[in-house]
Amino acid sequence: MKHMTEEELIAYREGVAEQRAVISEHLAACQECREELQRIEAVLAALDTLPLPDPGAEYGRQVWKEIAPRLAEKPGHWWQAWLEPRRLAAAGAFVALVVGAFLAGRISKKGDVGDNVASKEQVRERILVVAVGEHLGHSERMLVELSNAAPSGPKQKEVNISAEQRRAEDLLQENRLYRQTALQDGDAGLASVLDELERVLLDVAHSPDEVTPAQLEAIQKKIEARGILFKVRVVNKELQQRQEAREPAPPQKDSTNRERNKV
Amino acid sequence: MNRMQQSVDSTQAIAESDTIAVERTLAGDRDAYRVLVERHSHNVFRLAYRMTGNRHDAEEVVQEAFLRGYQKLGQFAARSNFGTWVYRIAANYAIDRMRQRQKEEARREVRRVDEEDGMENDPLSRVRDEAPTPERLTQSIELRKQMEQALAALSEAERTAFVMRHWEGCGIEEIAAVLKSSSNATKNTVFRAVQKLRLALQPFVETRAQARAMGTES
Numbered sequence: 001m002k003h004m005t006e007e008e009l010i011a012y013r014e015g016v017a018e019q020r021a022v023i024s025e026h027l028a029a030c031q032e033c034r035e036e037l038q039r040i041e042a043v044l045a046a047l048d049t050l051p052l053p054d055p056g057a058e059y060g061r062q063v064w065k066e067i068a069p070r071l072a073e074k075p076g077h078w079w080q081a082w083l084e085p086r087r088l089a090a091a092g093a094f095v096a097l098v099v100g101a102f103l104a105g106r107i108s109k110k111g112d113v114g115d116n117v118a119s120k121e122q123v124r125e126r127i128l129v130v131a132v133g134e135h136l137g138h139s140e141r142m143l144v145e146l147s148n149a150a151p152s153g154p155k156q157k158e159v160n161i162s163a164e165q166r167r168a169e170d171l172l173q174e175n176r177l178y179r180q181t182a183l184q185d186g187d188a189g190l191a192s193v194l195d196e197l198e199r200v201l202l203d204v205a206h207s208p209d210e211v212t213p214a215q216l217e218a219i220q221k222k223i224e225a226r227g228i229l230f231k232v233r234v235v236n237k238e239l240q241q242r243q244e245a246r247e248p249a250p251p252q253k254d255s256t257n258r259e260r261n262k263v
Numbered sequence: 264m265n266r267m268q269q270s271v272d273s274t275q276a277i278a279e280s281d282t283i284a285v286e287r288t289l290a291g292d293r294d295a296y297r298v299l300v301e302r303h304s305h306n307v308f309r310l311a312y313r314m315t316g317n318r319h320d321a322e323e324v325v326q327e328a329f330l331r332g333y334q335k336l337g338q339f340a341a342r343s344n345f346g347t348w349v350y351r352i353a354a355n356y357a358i359d360r361m362r363q364r365q366k367e368e369a370r371r372e373v374r375r376v377d378e379e380d381g382m383e384n385d386p387l388s389r390v391r392d393e394a395p396t397p398e399r400l401t402q403s404i405e406l407r408k409q410m411e412q413a414l415a416a417l418s419e420a421e422r423t424a425f426v427m428r429h430w431e432g433c434g435i436e437e438i439a440a441v442l443k444s445s446s447n448a449t450k451n452t453v454f455r456a457v458q459k460l461r462l463a464l465q466p467f468v469e470t471r472a473q474a475r476a477m478g479t480e481s
Contacts, residue, residue, distance in 0.1 A: 006458065007454050007458075010453070010454050010457045010458065011450065011453075011454060013457075014428055014429060014453055014457065015428075016428070016435055016450050016453060039461075039465065040457070040461060042465075042468050042469075042472065043457075043460060043461045043464050043465055043468050044429065044457070044460075046406065046410065046464060046467075046468045046471075047410055047414075047429075047460065047464070048430075050407065050410055050411070052309060052312060052313070053312065053318055055304075055305065055308050055322075059304050059305060059308065060300060060301030060302065060303075060304040060305065061301060063300055063301075063304045063325055063326060063329060064297050064300045064301060064304075066326055067300065067326050067329050067330050067333075068293075068297070070330060071293060071296070071330070071333050072333075072334075180363075183363065183366065183367055183370075186370055188367060188370040191367060192367075195319075195367075198319070199319045202319065202322065202323075
């Protein structure tokens with residue numbers, strides 16, 4: 001008796017077999033193929049036990065709350081999405097970064113032809129380092145404020161965190177751009193921390209405007225447990241050091257030139 | 264009275280068909296899109312989570328799918344099913360996200376190997392460190408870890424085909440449209456995915472089954 005191939009049995013199990021009736025008939029008569037099918041099914045059954053998180057009954061509303069401010073008045077034109085203020089601001093910052101890098105590259109080229117000057121790439125990276133440093137600084141300040149937020153008295157039932165929430169929403173857009181740029185530049189360490197920061201920013205942005213002291217404490221514990229403030233500080237420090245290391249040396253050359261001109 | 268009116272409104276909103284909601288959205292009623300988002304978010308999240316393997320990416324995929332859906336709504340053919348359509352957008356974006364993740368992981372791995380010696384004193388290495396816990400040593404958790412790794416080791420096309428077929432019950436034509444592939448090639452991709460998963464997991468599944476039979480696992 002010719003047995004079924006693994007491919008035929010998998011196709012049968014996944015409901016995509018062409019000769020389903022023929023395979024069924026064969027399985028009824030062949031114990032070896034039935035056992036082989038059972039082994040395939042055991043693996044698939046194990047995979048079915050993988051947990052799937054429940055996003056919660058309010059998830060649809062949360063998604064709407066998150067995307068509604070980013071929708072254009074009328075659907076249908078992709079470019080309209082780029083006209084919404086937050087995307088414009090983030091895109092503007094990015095364009096300024098690229099233009100800045102380009103101009104800085106040109107200026108440094110004109111000024112020091114033939115000398116050991118920073119390449120265009122280095123200048124571009126320096127500007128990126130400054131922009132990301134600023135972004136991390138803003139994120140750190142927002143997270144510190146949120147970590148230190150507390151109800152004004154024991155009777156206060158809710159704490160308003162809408163200001164931090166809005167800042168988190170704005171920082172999210174910038175964060176995505178910087179994370180993608182870091183990835184493109186092959187800076188996996190920076191991309192990894194930006195990725196973790198993005199998760200925290202998402203959490204904050206998803207929180208309600210007003211939270212109970214217990215909810216606030218839960219958010220603060222989450223921030224603390226992820227150690228994101230520490231990570232942001234370490235990376236920011238690293239970026240500062242990188243920036244300092246790449247700062248051009250003090251203008252010794254100018255004085256030498258001047259000396260030379262005197263002679 | 265107000266409460267009654269709200270209840271009637273919400274019942275009407277639930278009963279409103281996707282097609283009508285799409286038409287109203289296209290006519291400029293932005294809130295009509297809300298019905299579609301609230302109705303389909305859970306399904307899209309389920310697909311996105313299974314494809315990306317983590318909640319953070321899944322949430323990003325869901326948001327991006329509905330944003331892109333809104334932007335492209337003019338291209339949506341009325342005869343189609345909105346749920347299937349937005350599902351397809353989500354699957355495509357999830358594939359991009361998985362590709363990005365794989366590149367990120369590959370770069371991280373190269374960097375880890377390159378910098379292995381100098382990492383001990385690096386504060387970042389300490390925060391990234393994930394020490395194995397005693398619980399990880401138990402068979403169930405080990406199997407779960409293996410399953411996650413086996414899924415992560417599939418190519419984007421294999422994972423997409425497997426998730427859409429095995430877990431989401433999508434038709435081969437629908438999966439083929441997402442993968443931009445033929446039906447036969449898509450069936451092959453499903454087969455390759457299951458074959459790879461089987462190769463990676465069968466020893467663990469059998470060990471667990473044996474342990475269960477001998478009563479060594481609670």
